[in-house]
Amino acid sequence: MNPKTKVKRVPKRGHYDKETIYRILDQEFFCQVGFVHEGYPVVIPTGFGRHEDWLYVHGSTASRMIKDMSQGIDVCITVTKVTGIVLAKSAFHHSMNYESAVVFGKGELITDEVEKDFALKVISDHIIKGRWEEAREPNAKELKGTAVIKVPISEASAKIRTGGPVDDKADEPLPIWAGVVQIDQVYSIPDEYLSQKEELPASVKPFMT
Amino acid sequence: MNPKTKVKRVPKRGHYDKETIYRILDQEFFCQVGFVHEGYPVVIPTGFGRHEDWLYVHGSTASRMIKDMSQGIDVCITVTKVTGIVLAKSAFHHSMNYESAVVFGKGELITDEVEKDFALKVISDHIIKGRWEEAREPNAKELKGTAVIKVPISEASAKIRTGGPVDDKADEPLPIWAGVVQIDQVYSIPDEYLSQKEELPASVKPFMT
DSSP states (O other), X not given: OOTTTOOOSSGGGEEOOHHHHHHHHHHOSEEEEEEEETTEEEEEEEXXXXXXXXXXXXXXXXXXXXXXXXXXXXXXEEEEEEEXXXXXXXXXXXXXXXXXXXXXXXXXXXXXXXXXXHHHHHHHHHHSTTHHHHSBOOOHHHHHHEEEEEEEOOEEEEEEEOSSOOOOGGGTTSOOOOEEEEEEEEEEOOGGGSOOSSOOOTTTGGGOO | OOTTTOOOSSGGGEEOOHHHHHHHHHHOSEEEEEEEETTEEEEEEEEXXXXXXXXXXXXXXXXXXXXXXXXXXXXXXXXXXXXEEEEOSBSTTOEEEEEEEEEEEEOEEOOOHHHHHHXXXXXXXXXXXXXXXXXXXXXXXXXXXXXXXXXXXXEEEEEEEOSSOOOOGGGTTSOOOOEEEEEEEEEEOOGGGSOOSSOOOTTTGGGOO
């Protein structure tokens, strides 16, 4: 923990242990990458992977994000899962339940081919475990057009809010409903993809409802 | 459209019309605010609201994001909804279905009390329509501790991917399952909040499953 990552607002919601931060990073496969381009901030949503203390993102070698990240610039990567809307009796104490992780590090282009192949598998596994082995592997042309950036998780913090509304004592007698609207992500396979001659692969079965 | 907002990768997924961009902004209540703090990029997840060509975010007057945004600095606000994982026969053509909007503008602190009150209602309505009128309104002390920033949607773009995998012709005969894992957000009210003496308010009823 240092001044950059310290959770300044509602410090009791801040977490700095690896276990918590990595759990939040691993439960989502989508992140937001922030970087500075010609002096102004840019935030780009993209898929990602994690292995040990590294985050990996990939993209076309022609993408602005990849080109900028290849220069070793500072990046800020956030992962957020919103799990509920919290309704208090007072407008002021309305809130959200969420888990978020914020990672600071410098991007670095992976140039070693073995490391690049490993990183692509990490990203694939992070999004859908086991799919890498099922799919046709990248050929030389595809690999040439794809760049992979690694970002060391050098500084990171997490912020978590759970539970119901917390109202002021003075508001408790007010006849106003207070509670939580819970938000869940539900996975399914649309029917149109269930009638192929190929059997549903192992990687996809966990998403069947 | 200008060089800052032009979707450079897969240009056919880019959209620049207000209708599309505002629809994406309005379907989510959570955004990521990117800004430059002491030279490095910071991305912070937070709730937001939109009215006409303005985005509104609020926070404690003590928050770093709010303090920085009050200085009129450049910000980049993104809103993303991921709707599916797209599995192709080749690893290379795996993708995601999503809708995202990226807005560039300069933050501005709202100092007028009437405008601030209006903006807080816009944020509240954006998150849960009608709740503002049900809840106990903010008092002077709460308003004093809350800052609201407006950001004009001066430049924006959207990116959308929908549909199934698109494989190379040469891969079509491969005996590999390809399809989509669909992701839906499901809202519900946990039982523990359904047994109050206060009746479920109108704002919350749409979230009942």
